[in-house]
Amino acid sequence: MLRQSCRSRAERLLLDFIPMAEKKKNLLVYHVFFILICGGLFYFLWSAPPETTPRMPRDKNHEQFMDMDRKQAEGFCLECHGAEKIKPLSEKHPQPYRCLFCHKRVDQIRQLETGE
Structure with missing residues (x-):
C-alpha cells in the first residue's frame, strides 16, 4: 500500500496501461542488450595485444x-636517454615524462604477477 502511494499518478497510470507481457518483453530486451555490451567489452579487453x-x-x-x-627515478632518465647522450630516445618515442609507466621495473612486474 505504501509503495503504491509513493508512486506518482502518471507512473501508476502508465503501469496500469502497459500489459504485463509487454513489460516482460521490454525487460528481456534490456537484459539481452546488457549481455551484448558486456560480451563486447570482454572481447575487446581479451583481444588486446601483448x-x-x-x-x-x-x-x-x-x-x-x-x-x-x-617519480624520483624518472627524474634521472634523460641524463642518459636525452638527445646526444649515451642512448638517446628514437624520433618516434613519445615525450618522456612518465618513463616508468611503460618501462616497468622488474620488481614491479613481479608485484603485478603475484598481486603483492
Missing part, C-alpha cells in the same frame, strides 16, 4: 634506480 614495451633493465647502469621512488 605488452611490447621493454622493461627497465636490471644492470649496473639502472641498479641505483631500483630502490628509488618512481
Whole structure:
C-alpha cells in the first residue's frame, strides 16, 4: 500500500496501461542488450595485444634506480636517454615524462604477477 502511494499518478497510470507481457518483453530486451555490451567489452579487453614495451633493465647502469621512488627515478632518465647522450630516445618515442609507466621495473612486474 505504501509503495503504491509513493508512486506518482502518471507512473501508476502508465503501469496500469502497459500489459504485463509487454513489460516482460521490454525487460528481456534490456537484459539481452546488457549481455551484448558486456560480451563486447570482454572481447575487446581479451583481444588486446601483448605488452611490447621493454622493461627497465636490471644492470649496473639502472641498479641505483631500483630502490628509488618512481617519480624520483624518472627524474634521472634523460641524463642518459636525452638527445646526444649515451642512448638517446628514437624520433618516434613519445615525450618522456612518465618513463616508468611503460618501462616497468622488474620488481614491479613481479608485484603485478603475484598481486603483492
